[in-house]
Amino acid sequence: xxxxxxxxxxxxxxxxxxxxxxxxxxxxxxxxxxxxxxxxxxxxxxxxxxxxxxxxxxxxxxxxxxxxxxxxxxxxxxxxxxxxxxxxxxxxxxxxxxxxxxxxxxxxxxxxxxxxxxxxxxxxxxxxxxxxxxxxxxxxxxxxxxxxxxxxxxxxxxxxxxxxxxxxxxxxxxxxxxxxxxxxxxxxxxxxxxxxxxxxxxxxxxxxxxxxxxxxxxxxxxxxxxxxxxxxxxxxxxxxxxxxxxxxxxxxxxxxxxxxxxxxxxxxxxxxxxxxxxxxxxxxxxxxxxxxxxxxxxxxxxxxxxxxxxxxxxxxxxxxxxxxxxxxx
Amino acid sequence: xxxxxxxxxxxxxxxxxxxxxxxxxxxxxxxxxxxxxxxxxxxxxxxxxxxxxxxxxxxxxxxxxxxxxxxxxxxxxxxxxxxxxxxxxxxxxxxxxxxxxxxxxxxxxxxxxxxxxxxxxxxxxxxxxxxxxxxxxxxxxxxxxxxxxxxxxxxxxxxxxxxxxxxxxxxxxxxxxxxxxxxxxxxxxxxxxxxxxxxxxxxxxxxxxxxxxxxxxxxxxxxxxxxxxxxxxxxxxxxxxxxxxxxxxxxxxxxxxxxxxxxxxxxxxxxxxxxxxxxxxxxxxxxxxxxxxxxxxxxxxxxxxxxxxxxxxxxxxxxxxxxxxxxxx
Numbered sequence: 001x002x003x004x005x006x007x008x009x010x011x012x013x014x015x016x017x018x019x020x021x022x023x024x025x026x027x028x029x030x031x032x033x034x035x036x037x038x039x040x041x042x043x044x045x046x047x048x049x050x051x052x053x054x055x056x057x058x059x060x061x062x063x064x065x066x067x068x069x070x071x072x073x074x075x076x077x078x079x080x081x082x083x084x085x086x087x088x089x090x091x092x093x094x095x096x097x098x099x100x101x102x103x104x105x106x107x108x109x110x111x112x113x114x115x116x117x118x119x120x121x122x123x124x125x126x127x128x129x130x131x132x133x134x135x136x137x138x139x140x141x142x143x144x145x146x147x148x149x150x151x152x153x154x155x156x157x158x159x160x161x162x163x164x165x166x167x168x169x170x171x172x173x174x175x176x177x178x179x180x181x182x183x184x185x186x187x188x189x190x191x192x193x194x195x196x197x198x199x200x201x202x203x204x205x206x207x208x209x210x211x212x213x214x215x216x217x218x219x220x221x222x223x224x225x226x227x228x229x230x231x232x233x234x235x236x237x238x239x240x241x242x243x244x245x246x247x248x249x250x251x252x253x254x255x256x257x258x259x260x261x262x263x264x265x266x267x268x269x270x271x272x273x274x275x276x277x278x279x280x281x282x283x284x285x286x287x288x289x290x291x292x293x294x295x296x297x298x299x300x301x302x303x304x305x306x307x308x309x310x311x312x313x314x315x316x317x318x319x320x321x322x323x324x325x326x327x328x329x
Numbered sequence: 330x331x332x333x334x335x336x337x338x339x340x341x342x343x344x345x346x347x348x349x350x351x352x353x354x355x356x357x358x359x360x361x362x363x364x365x366x367x368x369x370x371x372x373x374x375x376x377x378x379x380x381x382x383x384x385x386x387x388x389x390x391x392x393x394x395x396x397x398x399x400x401x402x403x404x405x406x407x408x409x410x411x412x413x414x415x416x417x418x419x420x421x422x423x424x425x426x427x428x429x430x431x432x433x434x435x436x437x438x439x440x441x442x443x444x445x446x447x448x449x450x451x452x453x454x455x456x457x458x459x460x461x462x463x464x465x466x467x468x469x470x471x472x473x474x475x476x477x478x479x480x481x482x483x484x485x486x487x488x489x490x491x492x493x494x495x496x497x498x499x500x501x502x503x504x505x506x507x508x509x510x511x512x513x514x515x516x517x518x519x520x521x522x523x524x525x526x527x528x529x530x531x532x533x534x535x536x537x538x539x540x541x542x543x544x545x546x547x548x549x550x551x552x553x554x555x556x557x558x559x560x561x562x563x564x565x566x567x568x569x570x571x572x573x574x575x576x577x578x579x580x581x582x583x584x585x586x587x588x589x590x591x592x593x594x595x596x597x598x599x600x601x602x603x604x605x606x607x608x609x610x611x612x613x614x615x616x617x618x619x620x621x622x623x624x625x626x627x628x629x630x631x632x633x634x635x636x637x638x639x640x641x642x643x644x645x646x647x648x649x650x651x652x653x654x655x656x657x658x
């Protein structure tokens with residue numbers, strides 16, 4: 001086992017953060033880093049704590065490093081922005097293995113590199129509890145960022161891909177972990193990956209922002225029911241979604257049966273799918289597909305924005321309110 | 330005892346962060362906050378962990394809230410910047426009293442208000458260990474920020490006020506706490522306050538940046554020996570400082586005697602004084618006092634920049650190297 005010090009880690013981070021980027025004036029090595037944007041900066045910060053936000057027994061450090069960054073990149077995607085810079089604050093127990101830390105950092109640096117986003121600062125401290133705080137800065141690419149406040153009556157509600165995958169993956173991993181590996185990994189591989197290594201929808205977020213037809217957007221981190229309620233509350237509208245239009249992967253039903261959960265519960269209320277949830281301006285639905293020829297995402301229209309308050313689910317002929325029924329971190 | 334939820338806390342933070350500010354486009358309530366600067370942003374992030382960076386048995390929450398912000402504001406001061414925006418990530422144990430959290434937050438908001446700095450975002454998570462990560466954004470006020478890299482041979486080395494106060498205050502508080510209150514509080518009040526409620530040198534930092542005569546700067550967070558070594562390493566120079574010029578409060582000697590510590594050790598190696606340490610361009614020392622008529626800080630010239638490497642202390646006729654002998658957080 002390698003004995004490590006904060007100095008070793010800081011040195012590794014310093015090396016990784018060498019290089020130049022448009023707008024980067026000062027990186028690690030001074031009291032502050034210094035950056036310049038062409039317009040505005042979008043900023044998001046998130047903390048992940050061991051045993052609460054992740055489970056080290058089944059989350060490989062390399063993938064956890066990726067996910068710790070991905071969750072923040074997803075917030076930039078949700079505003080229609082391009083990620084630019086990241087600051088990392090690491091709280092590390094002294095008995096944590098260096099190999100684990102190094103693998104976590106490699107994962108974090110790998111995904112940052114994939115999205116052309118630069119590590120420019122941070123902090124490392126000793127602690128009893130393992131935790132990461134990631135702060136990401138991005139820049140809007142359209143005329144402006146896309147906010148939660150712009151949904152209007154008559155707009156349609158869309159999601160960027162299947163829901164419930166990450167929640168099912170986590171539940172299966174928890175169960176698998178407790179039962180010591182009784183699951184068919186190949187069958188549920190996509191669900192596991194949805195939890196362990198989520199993909200932030202950066203390219204799509206930027207395309208949607210540039211399209212000019214999107215009126216509001218956010219990412220699905222707490223579950224569709226809660227996240228759509230955020231948009232509705234911020235915009236002063238309500239939403240009606242249709243149960244039969246909600247997209248999910250075929251293996252989700254098998255997983256739900258195995259887990260003895262309602263599939264609807266996974267789709268509506270499980271968090272961390274990091275799909276984009278957005279509204280398209282009234283009458284511009286047809287334009288959307290024309291404007292997005294470059295990418296081939298599985299965009300699905302799941303409902304519409306109405307007047308009033310709340311999020312409602314229509315299932316067969318019944319309508320029930322489902323606002324704020326998601327996962328609270 | 331008030332039972333609290335993350336929602337209560339987030340609601341309180343949301344209320345506190347209402348209002349507008351130049352450059353603030355979107356505050357709390359979306360996936361990201363959004364800000365615009367006239368030029369560049371200076372950014373610093375710091376984590377504070379219970380029992381490592383602070384001791385709740387003698388640190389009142391209101392003052393700890395102030396200090397958690399002050400340490401970051403000091404990083405902006407050290408670049409010659411004006412603080413603008415803050416993001417707070419709070420990791421809170423469930424059994425922490427609401428009164429404690431509310432007092433901490435009041436302290437944090439109080440000092441932010443004093444420096445016209447706005448809380449615009451963050452995160453709250455449950456954890457076993459209490460911790461805070463503060464990210465502050467500032468803007469340079471001079472033609473550019475002041476970096477650690479600009480010190481040149483022939484420049485003089487300055488500090489903005491007495492050293493060792495916070496270190497002595499902490500040692501006395503630790504001792505007092507262990508001995509259950511045997512100290513003369515009135516005598517050491519200034520030392521206690523230096524640890525419990527440090528003052529970031531924001532106004533002075535901005536004046537120094539605007540003066541045009543300062544070649545490098547940083548704040549003293551890890552102790553003079555280590556922090557001056559940072560400047561020397563970044564600038565590719567050495568420094569010679571004179572023991573008989575180092576400023577300290579009269580009660581520091583009494584404290585050192587009581588603590589059975591060398592006073593020189595407190596002055597050179599104790600951290601968290603948050604005084605500014607800076608170099609003045611060769612031959613411009615006289616200009617400095619003229620340019621700083623508005624403020625009356627106790628600026629003291631303690632040495633000079635030389636060629637070579639390292640930080641050296643001259644004491645009587647002896648010279649010893651003291652680089653990197655400070656406190657490592």
